[in-house]
Amino acid sequence: MSGALRVAVDREACCGSGNCVRTAPEVFDQDDADGLVLLRRSEPAPGDWDAVRQAAYNCPAGAIAVAGP
Amino acid sequence: MSDTLVTPIPAYPFGNDGPEPRLPDFGQEGVGRVRLPTGQEAWLFTRHEHLRELLRSPDFSSDFSRPGFPQIRPMPKEAPQRDGSFIRMDPPEHTRFRRMLTPEFMIKHIRTLEPLIRQTVLGALESLRAAGKPADLVEHFAMPVPSMVICHLLGVPYADHEFFQQRSRVLLAWASTPEQVQTVIEELREYLVRLIAEKRRNPGDDMISRLAAERVETGEMTERELVGLSVLLLVAGHETTANMIGLSTLVMLQHPAQLERLRQDPALIDDTVEELLRYLTIVRTGLTRVAVRDTTVGGHRVGAGEGVIGLLSAANRDEDVFTDAERFDLARGSHQHMAFGFGIHQCIGQPLARAELRIALQELFNGLPELALAVDPSTVEFRDAVVFGVRRLEVTW
Numbered sequence: 001m002s003g004a005l006r007v008a009v010d011r012e013a014c015c016g017s018g019n020c021v022r023t024a025p026e027v028f029d030q031d032d033a034d035g036l037v038l039l040r041r042s043e044p045a046p047g048d049w050d051a052v053r054q055a056a057y058n059c060p061a062g063a064i065a066v067a068g069p
Numbered sequence: 070m071s072d073t074l075v076t077p078i079p080a081y082p083f084g085n086d087g088p089e090p091r092l093p094d095f096g097q098e099g100v101g102r103v104r105l106p107t108g109q110e111a112w113l114f115t116r117h118e119h120l121r122e123l124l125r126s127p128d129f130s131s132d133f134s135r136p137g138f139p140q141i142r143p144m145p146k147e148a149p150q151r152d153g154s155f156i157r158m159d160p161p162e163h164t165r166f167r168r169m170l171t172p173e174f175m176i177k178h179i180r181t182l183e184p185l186i187r188q189t190v191l192g193a194l195e196s197l198r199a200a201g202k203p204a205d206l207v208e209h210f211a212m213p214v215p216s217m218v219i220c221h222l223l224g225v226p227y228a229d230h231e232f233f234q235q236r237s238r239v240l241l242a243w244a245s246t247p248e249q250v251q252t253v254i255e256e257l258r259e260y261l262v263r264l265i266a267e268k269r270r271n272p273g274d275d276m277i278s279r280l281a282a283e284r285v286e287t288g289e290m291t292e293r294e295l296v297g298l299s300v301l302l303l304v305a306g307h308e309t310t311a312n313m314i315g316l317s318t319l320v321m322l323q324h325p326a327q328l329e330r331l332r333q334d335p336a337l338i339d340d341t342v343e344e345l346l347r348y349l350t351i352v353r354t355g356l357t358r359v360a361v362r363d364t365t366v367g368g369h370r371v372g373a374g375e376g377v378i379g380l381l382s383a384a385n386r387d388e389d390v391f392t393d394a395e396r397f398d399l400a401r402g403s404h405q406h407m408a409f410g411f412g413i414h415q416c417i418g419q420p421l422a423r424a425e426l427r428i429a430l431q432e433l434f435n436g437l438p439e440l441a442l443a444v445d446p447s448t449v450e451f452r453d454a455v456v457f458g459v460r461r462l463e464v465t466w
Contacts, residue, residue, distance in 0.1 A: 016175060032177070062125050
């Protein structure tokens, strides 16, 4: 079974570059207070999967983990 | 055959004199030794995948006071204090500074600055027109826009721009002696010491006032650190984007079919900015690091204390990632480029740089539909400094 794509973020590792928010704004946000990553959806819609994978690849700090199909 | 010949170690940096970066040929392996002007040797990595690994690795330090750190320029005798210059720090010290600045540069904050950026761009365009054609785009447009914006953001009076632009230039020039570099750093620091004292008495709605009130008053940061941090942001905030605006204009004018395509389809502007960032990669000298323990990059051994350089301009022309990488193609969707670096030190100002580039190029090409080079492209002079750029760009319209 392929199942859903799951995303996890590591706020300790995050360096606040904002790449993920640019790439997949439906899934990632930056905290108003500290600018660090906030996950809007841990199981993004299939239409956002490519963007989420791209965001994980481009994250300079390696703070985004993606599991699933 | 010739496999017993000793290949001389190439001298680095290779020098730059045009939009095309000079790259080494290290074959498929993509790594080799180079000799720096200081006499040191370092490993030069050029492949995209290797730079990803290198720049994310905790086995490398950005701290130039560590033994073996590759110095491209000789250091002043009295090694400069890092203070708030957090690009030269490692975690957890780096994290402390980066976190204080992250909310200032995050996308949603920069978005609120876009009307101000547009107004600044339109004002500069007006002064370019007023200068009469032909005019130097660098002097009238490419330099003032980012300078005015960073001044506004930090709370530095733009009236002082000649003072800090001249000193930034000396700071970033390869030809500057260690003593000259030392002198301009001290002058910039003295300038900011006075400015910060003034901000602490009369705070404004700007970053230096906020950092002074929220971080210095609370003891989270010393005033010395705020001075160092402000010097870094002031220099980085205008030199980089100014050089990108000048070079981008040159590249677009030399690719008229693509400029026309952008004019027909303005939604291509974001992809255009990314492709210009990739294609030009103005931090041409790459990023320097030193290994803090024995480690590997792409399976290649690097010993503790050995210096390494990640050549961003080469990674941005890696054929494994970018097809026909030498071709400028504004629709390629170059989202994996490393023009802003990679790893925890990746440019904190990138949302600001992107917004400035997007708005500057939009308004320039819309406002001056007949924009053209006023000189033979082969006579354009480039500035080969820590940050690569054009010295002047005579344009007409």
